[in-house]
Amino acid sequence: MASASPAPAAAGLPLDRILIGDCVAHLMSLPAQSVDVIFADPPYNLQLEGALHRPDQSLVDAVDDAWDQFESFEAYDDFTRAWLAACRRVLKPNGTLWVIGSYHNIFRVGTAMQNLGFWLLNDVVWVKANPMPNFRGRRFANAHETLIWASKGKDAKNYTFNYHALKAFNDDLQMRSDWMLPICSGGERLKDEDGAKVHPTQKPESLLYRVLLSSTNPGDVVLDPFFGTGTTGVVAKRLGRRFIGIEREAGYAAAAEARIAAVEPAPQASLGVVAGKRTAPRVPFGSLIEAGLVTPGLELTCARGRHRAVVRADGSLESGPHVGSIHKVGALVQGFDACNGWTFWHVEREAGLQPIDALRDLVRIGSAVAAE
Amino acid sequence: MASASPAPAAAGLPLDRILIGDCVAHLMSLPAQSVDVIFADPPYNLQLEGALHRPDQSLVDAVDDAWDQFESFEAYDDFTRAWLAACRRVLKPNGTLWVIGSYHNIFRVGTAMQNLGFWLLNDVVWVKANPMPNFRGRRFANAHETLIWASKGKDAKNYTFNYHALKAFNDDLQMRSDWMLPICSGGERLKDEDGAKVHPTQKPESLLYRVLLSSTNPGDVVLDPFFGTGTTGVVAKRLGRRFIGIEREAGYAAAAEARIAAVEPAPQASLGVVAGKRTAPRVPFGSLIEAGLVTPGLELTCARGRHRAVVRADGSLESGPHVGSIHKVGALVQGFDACNGWTFWHVEREAGLQPIDALRDLVRIGSAVAAE
């Protein structure tokens, strides 16, 4: 699976593979506008000095790897602009980019993203259920990290956001920008033979699960330019998404490859996401008349019975002086600029008042059955 | 109390007063290295277009004031650098600076702070207990704002941080970087004769209470260059700190002055407002999947085994034609309007059928155990 050779320029993507080497070089060799989502966990530029001990004098295993060392803010900014620009080229016009970071680097990353034209959709805070405490008592316990989610530009509005799936996931309340999740520990945390952490900043699968569930569809291509030990690949495989990993250190890539190979994908049938009305086939009001569910002359009312209108043969409504579509007349009788006539207007049924939206559902089910 | 005359250059500070005018000009007339803490709530540079309506067609009262309009990122950056540099001069060597913002501006502010030499101590997220929802279903609900807390430089280590006071405040757990607090509403929110809000972005006193309690001592001087309606002054007076407010709009300053005059310095009386314990974290059904306690494809049944449903990867259930949350599908299969999915749906375990609510308890215990 792992490979050090650059991907062919325009002949398809190296799907479900890990490219070993510098991410900017590899990104430049991938076709433009070819991936759906990018998740990036770049070096945080932690700027630590000296060793940190816990109150019991044990040593904290800090992130002091060479890849996290930069000479200056300018050097870090140069690095950041380079990989962000390379990612931008590879991203589809309606793709989105996720970046995770801490206060050490996230402000510089966010600024660079805005300067490159990315349009910020949300910042999301990963609130850690079990963060490392602050041992010196000189600051607040650093209990969160920040993710930035962005589209390619202000006018790129057709990005993927599985709103209803996330809402169902969250017990029918819309998902918020604060996610409380435990850090990566226990059996999920990769350890070597000595019990040492394989990677100092392995992200929990739960975090990537929520990222990919919200912003990708099954079959989408997810690229991770700082693949590390491959959490992005693990969750992508489990959720039926394709991944492309780029990792500079062969040791991390090897650990990732073995880890991903052991993953069992979720059953295909369970991968569907809850769809909203936006994805349902459009049914004009006139179809209800054609289907015989509504007859010309029928009186519609609002839920309270305050407003009334009569159905005309051409699918328009008439209410006093107002004539027009179900939406237009609904807006006019209320004095609003706009109105969703499907949920505003009701018909009298045995069970009481019913929105005409329910009749539309009947038409949809009917045509689905007829199509089989 | 309010005054438009500049403060004398070196003859003491205009304590407990509001200076009306541009903050950079006023800051330049104050003595260098003279204030202990600065709290700044600058314009966020929201870039709104068009009107936003709620689903009930009511209009969202947006922040469209002239003071929040900037021509470009460059103009906003110039503005930011100017006030930050002026603040830096006035700050004592061991003083600290707080800035609050949202994803629209906070990345630029944080970058500018680092570039000017400020040393970031923490970023703190104000998680809103009751944020405004997302009305169009196209993003995550923007449920937090970010504060940056910084010292004057890497070597300025003798700043004030009342670690033990905060720990006692937080039920003997060290204070974390995520603060859940309600937005400013009710009697605390300033309204004019017509019932309209006096300031569009009034901050809650509980937020300033925590800021000043953590990073100032009684008698310290707190400066706020974007004073608005004076929440910083209110809390400073209540906590026995001195304040200097700078505000460009005389109307805001007048409201602040009247508000502060009515404040009784009585710390203990206000403690109860903010000392409220964080309630048990809500665990949505999706978290059980993220935690691996439930896998996509698993079959759930009701207690009698009459109804069955399959778990999907997005945290929804599927039962015949019904797809949706645990609650929605529970209601649909029974023909009810509502259902508590947590107690209705069960999983097969060695000990027999078990409600999924028991698994939720495991998630809560798991994060608590991991935190120890």
Added chain:
DNA sequence: AGGCTTAATGAATCGATAG
């Protein structure tokens, strides 16, 4: 008074499609 229902509102970068 008290309990219930209805209305109001908050730092918001909040469409898609056919013609």
Added chain:
DNA sequence: TCTATCGATTCATTAAGCC
């Protein structure tokens, strides 16, 4: 590219109104 139309979308809290 612009315009008109269709029609999708909300949570917690406070306050007011109504029996």
